[in-house]
Amino acid sequence: MVWLLAFLGLALAALGLVAVRPLLGEAHVALIFLLVVLGSSAAGGRVLGITVALAAFVVFDFFFLPPFNTLLVRNPFDWLVLVVFLITSIVAAQLLYKARSERAAVERAEALREADKLKDALLASLSHDLRTPLTTIKALAHELQPLGDERALIIEEQADRLNRLVTDLLDVGRLDGGALHLDIQLNAVDDLLGAVGQQVSGKPDQDRLKISLDDPASLSFGRFDFVHSLRILGNLVDNAFKYSPPDSPIILTGGVEGKDVVFRVVDAGNGVPADERDAIFTAFYRRPGTGAGAHSTGLGLSIARGLAKAQGGTLVYRERDGGGTMFELRLPAGTP
């Protein structure tokens, strides 16, 4: 339909101009046709614009450059006019198209940002609405404890458990919904390892965790989100504390290998059988026979892998000589 209108417009313009042909210079014709070309590309896009430009070029030559009503051109300078007309029309159609698609891209990005903001606001108010009653329950249970009823302690523990579940579920929501906020900075490997140690301090068996650098003499850096990476290593170390024998060591190392900073969490647990090594990263997956009921949401590893991917990193399970469990987190290395 737009095409029909565009060519109708071109025909009408040509007819009108032919009627007053003796009075016209080439510039008059060129400008009127340019208007038609611009109108067509505005209404119908780049392909239509260029097609009309080519048609106008032929019509211009045929009707308005002497000798009239032939495609021949007598004056060599008229060729110049024709070619300049064609180039101008095509470039104009092209520019119009570009301006429009840029605006469309900006609008799309704007809409996406709006959607992200909405998701973020939704998750924030969900978080507020879920945690506010939990706070009251926990605090009231806490107030009751001095009265000697052990049920108060159980209520408080269960409120904590529910809170962990809420935290994990909201994180899954952020990862799935693309509402995760990333703050990628140049961070020292020292700093991240130290923060993991700090998180564990206060645990009765905190000495099980041994933290070291692959190369203690050099200071290395990576480009990653500090908080999310701390969460990943924190989840891995928590799992190691939970699923490896009491008193066995848990080893956390960090260093640079090629273009990556690499962190490894190694424990003396039973390891993961080959056929479960992908499944353990799926949400809500519970390994058969681990009995990991009370303190696990089944989301820790899936969140950890999601956070690694979001930062351009990887998290995998690796076979380890001599048994035990080894997780390897790779993130982009960086230099100051």
Next chain:
Amino acid sequence: MANQTALIIDDEPRIRRVVSNALADDFARVLEASSGAEGLRIASVERPALIVLDLGLPDATGASVCAGLRASSNALILVLSARNADREKATLLDAGADDYVTKPFSTLELKARVRALQRRAKLPDTVGATTIQNGDLKMDTEARTLESNGQPVHLTPTEWELVRVLMSNAGKTMTHRQLFTAVWAGRQFGDAQQYLRVHVANVRRKIEANPLDPRYIITEPGVGYRFARPSEG
């Protein structure tokens, strides 16, 4: 201390009750406000020593209430948030809050935080002192030297300034922005904030016995750094 006033700004009556009970031991009067506007009004009239501010208020954002309170009050401001978001924490500390507690918290934790805030507020001001001692570290701000166990520590001028800012604010969490503004006055925050982390890593290698288990410069993930007070381990 027991003759002081505390103010709770929270739209949830039950949270107000819980917080109010927790503060009753340490404060003579505990006032309550259920909106940001009411809180600002009461704060300007009653001059409380402590303000506990919940972020989920229906009438205003936490940061704007916080900045409003700070504009007219020297009260200690403790923020309660349901979000475990460090970005938010940094924003509020930048807006003048003194500390931040994540819901759900226990009354014990809340009390401990309030007491820590009050202790810190009473500490002698180290600004203007010419020597600052902290554990085995001794800084002479006039000679611009730092000694660890009597041995001189060699710092670049930027590193020295960073340690000076951290040491003179010992015990207080300094956000990345606050540290950057204090140390690199006049430069743009965004592009150059990576320098801060790099310098901290370098300084730790010079002053910490084990940089992987820092005792002086403590990381507050996503927020900033805090120089431990001498009594902290």
